[in-house]
Amino acid sequence: MPTTATTCGPTATDLRHQERKVLHAIGCGLRDDEIAAALAMPEDAVAGHLARILVKLGLRDRAAAIVHAFDCGLVVPGSGPRTRAVDPVPRTAAGRAAGPKVQISLLGPLQARQDGRPLKLGHLRQQAVLAALALCAGRTVSRQELLDGAWGTEPPVTNVVPVYVYRLRKTLRVADSRPDSVIEHDRCGYRLVPGAVDVDVARMEELVADVGTAERAGEPAEAVRLCSQALELFRGEPLAGLPGPLAELERLRLTERRITIAQRKLEWQLRLGRHSEAVAELFALSAAHPLHEPVAAMLMRALYRGGRQAEALTVFDHVRRRLADDLGVPPSRMLRQTRQMILRGDEAGLGLIRTP
Known part of the structure; x- marks a missing residue:
């Protein structure tokens, strides 16, 4: 029965010297023509060596050979025939990759682009691996x-993570660059190379930090502008369609993050007197999240402050029915209090509170 490449079995010592060199090059991500050029042998000889390697090690295919090379320690990312050439990706003094970057978008269906060109990321589990690396950008993921x-x-029966990483490296790396120019590997796991990738989630958080700076500086219009920029990064449901517990948790977290940023923007719009604009956006936000009670309460307050008390109370009735029909629960205390303050005309109680 063929073995899986989860460990380096004693059969690896049965390889001849030239076969080990070919296996090393395969594990480094080189194609047959690249191996032929690097090892100065005919391309058909490379194919013959690969066939013998698979037989001797009891491996199914080239992908299994790559896994075997990694797990045996025969391949260290960044080593191999290709690294003898000059590194075409310049590095800064801090060791970060310079030159063209890969843009990874998680705030919608997963996308990756390089120089504006969309990249094919493979099937969904492979995409989920890339998403996990992108969400943990800056640290090694085991x-x-x-x-x-x-x-x-x-989990899968076979250890497919190194195979997925190998394929992602081929897809993401800059032309003629090192195999690990975007995804590095060490004894602890894998990580995206700092400076080689732009992730939209990181950019969104930078903008949110800038919003706080603008608020502290007393610049509400700038805070609104920065919130708008952060919201423009969202292209739909975050990580839409990706499998796995991490994607599911991050979908919920990033969706809530989007709502929070929208609330923050709308609070400032209302303070700036841009009521009609804010109310229209609140209606859209409430329609997209009909069970989100803080958004409903904010819409009710905005309508009341615009002299539309009846519409504000209608919003409460609509949300109350949805909560009963969909979740079987009554409105929260916060939503009930908002309704009572509207009925009493409690202007002070309905004052807008900045969303933290």
């Missing part, structure tokens, strides 16, 4: 974390 995040309690 193989077990990737398995837990993308598969949960039902």
Whole structure:
């Protein structure tokens, strides 16, 4: 029975010297023509060596050979025939990759672009691995974390993570660059190379930090502008369609983050007297999240402050019915209090509170 490449079995010592060199090059991500050029042998000889390697090690295919090379320690990311050439990706003094970056978008269906060109990221589990690396940009993610995040309690029988990383490296790297120019590997796991990738989630958080700076500086119009920029990064449901527990949790977190940023923007619009604009956006936000009671309460307050008390109370009735029909629960205390303050005409109680 063929073995899986989860460990380096004693059969690896059965390889001849030239076969080990070919396996090393395969593990480094080189194609047959690249191996032929690097090892100065005919391309058909490379194919012959690969066939013998698979037989001797009991491996199914080239992907299994790559896994075997990684797990045996025969391949260290960044080593191999290709690294003898000059590194075409310049590095800064801090060791970060310079030159063209890969743009990864998680605030919608997963996308990756390079120089404006969309990249094909493979099937969904492979995409889930890339999403996990992008969500943890800046730190190393262990193989077990990737398995837990993308598969949960039902991991694959074979160790496919190195295969997925190999394929992602081929897809993401800059032309003629090192195999690990975008995804690095060490004994602890994998990580995106700092400076080689732009992730929209990180950009969104930078904008939110700038919003806080604008608020502290007493610049509400600038805060509104920055919130708008952050919201423009969202292209639909975050990580739409990706499997695994990590994607599911991040979908919920990032969706709530989007609502919070929208509330923050709308609070400032209302303070600036831009009521009609804010009310229109609040109606749209409430329609997209009909069970989100803080959004409903904010819409009720905005309508009341605009002299539309009857519409504000209608919003309460609509949300109350939805909560009863969909969740079987009554309105929260916060929503009930908002209704009572509207009925009493409590202007002070309905004052807008900035969303933290």
